[in-house]
Amino acid sequence: MSRNMNQDLNYYHLIHQEIASLVLYQSIFDDEVGQAFLEVFDLISVRNKELIDIKCLKAYGHWLRNLAFQGISWQDYLIKKILMDDNPFSQQVQQVSLEDLPKPLIEATEHDLSILKSLYxxxxxAISQWVKEAANLPFSPFVGQCENKNNTFLHQQDNWENCLDPLAQHYRQHGTGIFAQYKALKWYNNQLIGITEADPITLTEIVGYESQKETLIKNTEILLSGYNALNVLLYGSRGSGKSSLVKGLLNEYYSQGLRLVEVNKSQLSDLPMIVDQLRYIPQKFIIFVDDLSFEEDNDAFKSLKVVLEGNVTAKAKNVVVYATSNRRHLIREYFDDRPRPKDADEIHHWDTVQEKLSFSDRFGLTLTFEPANQDTYLNIVHHLASQIELKMDKNELGFRAKQWATQHNGRSGRTARQFIDFLEGELKLNK
Structure with a gap:
């Protein structure tokens, strides 16, 4: 073995030891790319000078394949994982200044960043050459990767241990872990999971209910400022844009730390558990419940009531509930529910009825979305058409929009969106 190869192998052993000595950023290697990389390094260290080791070669190919699936370079992968990593430093620096963090935590962070820079x-x-030697191959394995696409502050710095200030600012703005990776999440199997493709709708696409929109925006900005925001019930006719307005808020304020957690009606009994998981996260959260109503006074009703009104546990200041409903009274009332002389089982039966009917009052704000009249409907249509630069005479567009509403689902923001989507496709097909 040549002198240069001995130097290469010494460098390999040093890198391998440094990876094992990571203190805070070990979880960077928890996913498929990271595990494949570690497997390559482990197999390189197992050398047989007489046999060709196919395992090492396959592990190397598996690592490159995983990078290719993500369409990402090894350098971009490392930086992406660092910027999202959930560890004691990235958690604590979101709550306190760098100067107030324990010195050993700062030193451990600098130690890990120095190692990760070496990997970068x-x-x-070099890795291809190590694999060739470890596997006793007569050729060098394929070398190739995607180009670096990002240009973050870490890409631009030679010494990452000197980047604690911008790294801390990044964690404060974007969060860590699942809250850095996703803007929208949902509750599934007693845990939060990310929604990969969140609805991209923006606030500028929503017109026709300006006062309701303004009030909801103001309440959301109060939440983001750290003050006591109100829980909100968005009540009104179907297709009026209630859900779209909430999702538009997420896309508007995501960069300011807003996140959305989607919770189904069937999961409302888990609501106190969800709030407890979010309580100490630095980001601000909208718990979004769509199409809310209850058949009876069940556990879901009681759980939502606890979150809205509070109990012995203090209210989480970083969490609000935004719920939509087509019903003003969220709990269905039947004529059989009303007290009659034979109802001797409960003396104050009317109190129970009023408890159910007034449940919506427990939301701090109730925003009403009335059915769209013709002027509102046409205003929405023309607004959506202008956003996509639809080329059509204004009068013809209005005539066709009214026809569409008559033949389909009536006048609403949803109908306007469906009409514009169909019309855009039709015009492009006829070109």
Whole structure:
């Protein structure tokens, strides 16, 4: 073995030892790309000078394949994982200043960043050569990767241990872990999971209910400022844009730390558990419940009531509930529910009825979305058409929009959106 190869192998052993010595950022290697990388390094260290080791070669190919699936370079992968990593430093620096963090935590962070910078600078040609030697191959394995696409502050710095200030600012703005990776989440199997493709609708697409929109925006900005925001019930006719307005808020304020957690009606009994998980996260959260109503006074009703009104546990200041409903009274009332002389079982039966009917009053704000009249409907249509630069005479557009509403689902924001989507496709097909 040549002198240069001995130097290469010494460098390999040093890198391998440094990876094992990571203190805070070990979870960077928890996913498929990271695990494949570690497997390559583990197999390189197992050398047989007489046999060709196919395992090492396959592990190397598996690592490159996982990078290719993500369409990402090894350097971009490392930085992406660092910027999202959930560890004691990234958690605590969102709550306190760098100067107030324990010195050992700062030193551990600098130690890990120095090692990760070495991995960042590690050329794939070197890894390919190590695999060749470890597997006793007569050729060098394939070397190739995607180009670096990002240009963050870490890409631009030679010494990452000197980047604690911008790294801390990044964690404060974007969060860590699942809250950095996703803007919208949902509750599934007693845990929060990310929604990969959140609805991209923006506030500028929503017209026709300006006062309701303004009030909801103001309440959301109060939440983001750390003050006591109100829980909101968005009540009104179907298709009026209630859900779209909430999702538009997310896209408007995501960069300011807003996140959305979607909770189904069937999961409302888990609501106190969800709030407890979010309580100490630095980001601000809208718990979004769509199409809310109850058949009876059940556990879901009681759980939502606890979150809206509070109990012995203090209210989480970083969490609000935004719920939509087509019903003003959220709990269905039947004629059989009303007290009659034979109802001797409960003396104050009317109190129970009023408890059910007044449940919506427990929301701090109730925003009403009335059915769209013709002027409102046409205003929405023309607004959506202008956003996509639809080329059509204004009078013809209005005539066709009224026809569409008559033949389909009536006048509403949803109907306007469906009409514009169909019309855009039709015009493009006829070109």
């Amino acid at each position: 600078k590690l050329p794939l040609e």
